[in-house]
Amino acid sequence: MDSLAERISKRDERALAKAISLVENDAEGKLKLLKDIHPMTGHAHYIGLTGSPGAGKSSLVNRLITYLRKLELTVGVVAVDPTSPFSGGALLGDRVRMVEHFTDPGVFIRSMGTRGSLGGLSRTSKETVRLMDAFGFDVVLIETVGVGQSELDIMKIADSIAVLLNPGSGDVVQVFKAGIMEIADLFIVNKADLSGVPKLLAELESMLDIVKHDADWRPPIVKTVSVKNQGIDEVWERLTEHIEYMKESGERDRRRKTSLEREVIEVVHAEMMKRLVEKEEEQNKSWVEEVKNGSIDPYSAAVRLLDDYYGEKVDKG
Ligand SMILES: Nc1nc2c(ncn2[C@@H]2O[C@H](COP(=O)(O)OP(=O)(O)OP(=O)(O)O)[C@@H](O)[C@H]2O)c(=O)[nH]1
Numbered sequence: 001m002d003s004l005a006e007r008i009s010k011r012d013e014r015a016l017a018k019a020i021s022l023v024e025n026d027a028e029g030k031l032k033l034l035k036d037i038h039p040m041t042g043h044a045h046y047i048g049l050t051g052s053p054g055a056g057k058s059s060l061v062n063r064l065i066t067y068l069r070k071l072e073l074t075v076g077v078v079a080v081d082p083t084s085p086f087s088g089g090a091l092l093g094d095r096v097r098m099v100e101h102f103t104d105p106g107v108f109i110r111s112m113g114t115r116g117s118l119g120g121l122s123r124t125s126k127e128t129v130r131l132m133d134a135f136g137f138d139v140v141l142i143e144t145v146g147v148g149q150s151e152l153d154i155m156k157i158a159d160s161i162a163v164l165l166n167p168g169s170g171d172v173v174q175v176f177k178a179g180i181m182e183i184a185d186l187f188i189v190n191k192a193d194l195s196g197v198p199k200l201l202a203e204l205e206s207m208l209d210i211v212k213h214d215a216d217w218r219p220p221i222v223k224t225v226s227v228k229n230q231g232i233d234e235v236w237e238r239l240t241e242h243i244e245y246m247k248e249s250g251e252r253d254r255r256r257k258t259s260l261e262r263e264v265i266e267v268v269h270a271e272m273m274k275r276l277v278e279k280e281e282e283q284n285k286s287w288v289e290e291v292k293n294g295s296i297d298p299y300s301a302a303v304r305l306l307d308d309y310y311g312e313k314v315d316k317g
């Protein structure tokens with residue numbers, strides 16, 4: 001029997017699904033699998049799509065998949081929703097909006113929520129992206145609801161980041177505050193059939209004047225109406241230009257290296273936490289009661305945990 005990694009290299013969809021479950025369950029052998037598939041990665045272009053809840057991300061992804069399939073490109077999709085307890089393709093919205101692609105072997109869609117991600121949603125999502133890359137998809141789309149730090153974090157694995165905004169939503173200020181403006185490579189004004197488009201465009205341009213005034217790449221703005229399939233070709237044109245820019249400027253390489261560097265730290269962090277928690281659970285978490293009844297302060301409790309874990313005094317002070 002071939003290993004999971006070998007089966008993935010032979011484009012066995014069931015092996016891919018199994019590997020993603022393994023990653024979601026943070027199961028034994030996960031790191032070995034990720035290590036084995038690593039040499040097969042690096043070919044896909046990762047595109048992140050983020051925006052407020054209901055901005056039309058899934059509708060746009062659905063249209064984009066159709067568009068890319070016509071260009072004979074294969075597509076993996078990771079739809080991340082931290083507000084949803086569901087995972088494993090059970091997200092209702094994605095099921096409904098992307099249903100036409102579920103039987104296409106050139107498309108693989110996986111939704112993930114918090115409950116199904118034992119190693120943390122951010123890590124699970126990134127690892128799934130790597131698995132899809134190894135499988136051989138030309139493009140991997142990552143849809144996340146842009147609400148918090150961990151979603152921003154997921155986006156940072158992408159080669160190109162598109163931010164969806166809606167007219168009349170007051171999104172621009174939010175985007176500016178959340179630091180999304182800095183990482184955006186493309187803005188998509190979706191629901192351009194609604195009123196308030198000129199105002200939004202003007203706000204965006206003036207924010208870009210501030211944030212990106214001396215940037216080599218000024219994020220273009222594209223108007224779309226996903227539900228009517230309008231503007232999708234332009235989205236892809238701008239993304240293609242961005243991909244070219246990233247390759248030629250060496251920025252893609254830089255971003256990818258930074259991303260790998262970040263992953264090393266994340267894996268170490270996650271694995272250490274896992275072991276620490278496991279060890280503590282064996283010891284019945286005696287500190288919980290002590291901290292609660294005031295017999296130990298939280299800092300001494302933390303230092304004691306670390307001392308136990310490392311088997312030496314951590315705080316030499
Ligand atoms: N008028 C209009 N409605 C749209 C457009 N695109 C999407 N919608 C509608 O907006 C709603 C949300 O669309 P989704 O594609 O599920 O949005 P989403 O951003 O994926 O939502 P979450 O994943 O739940 O955050 C649906 O009712 C869509 O039909 C558009 O261009 N114009």
Ligand SMILES: [Mg+2]
Nearest residue numbers: 057058093094
């Ligand atoms: Mg969605």
